[in-house]
Amino acid sequence: MFSMLVVLVGVSLFEPASTCRHKEYPTSDGQCCPMCQEGTVVARDCTAESGTRCVPCETGTYMNQPNGLKKCLSCATCDPGLGLFAKQNCKSTSDTVCDVLSGFFCKSLTDSTGCSTAERHSVCKPGERIKQPGTSRHDTVCEACQQGSFSPNGVNCTLWTKCSENQTPVQDGSLTADVVCSSGSPRYRYFLSLPFVCFLILCLVLSTTNLWVCDLNNC
Structure with a gap:
């Protein structure tokens, strides 16, 4: 019994500590x-x-x-080429805190170092408009123009032009281009040219008649 106690004590004395204390x-x-x-x-x-x-x-x-x-x-680095800048410089007790430049949004955000990955805002295509502008935390949201409107630059949608009564469309509108109207109505030009044509015919008839009368009178 005594020898067993000696062995147990010996084991406890030479066994290394499993963990260190706090700090x-x-x-x-x-x-x-x-x-x-x-x-x-x-x-x-x-x-x-x-x-x-x-x-x-x-x-x-x-x-x-x-x-x-x-x-x-x-310390982390905030690369301007990747759309980042140093919002808070690195100190001996804390890392650099990065944020995004204008025109970029953050794709990976942490409490300790701020933004680590940024991406440039999406550009809306012609035929689309900006539904929600991009922010430092979210990308631009685009949507297609509704029928009857167009957007040549992907910013805003504008309603197609309505030709006046004296105009006619010579090019239909699309999502990227406006309606093109003529400068005057063909009907108006037709009625405008009809008297002129009649005048030319009358002049021709009179001229022929005068020649015929003159021939009879041996002019």
């Missing part, structure tokens, strides 16, 4: 050392004579929580 981290040799604070990382693990040695994060890096790491995290 401690395990080292490679099985010790538990105090964590470094935000904005710093471990330069040297603790020893029996001294605590953990911490060093600040260098420019371009950060650490946003207590840790036992040897390297700080790299």
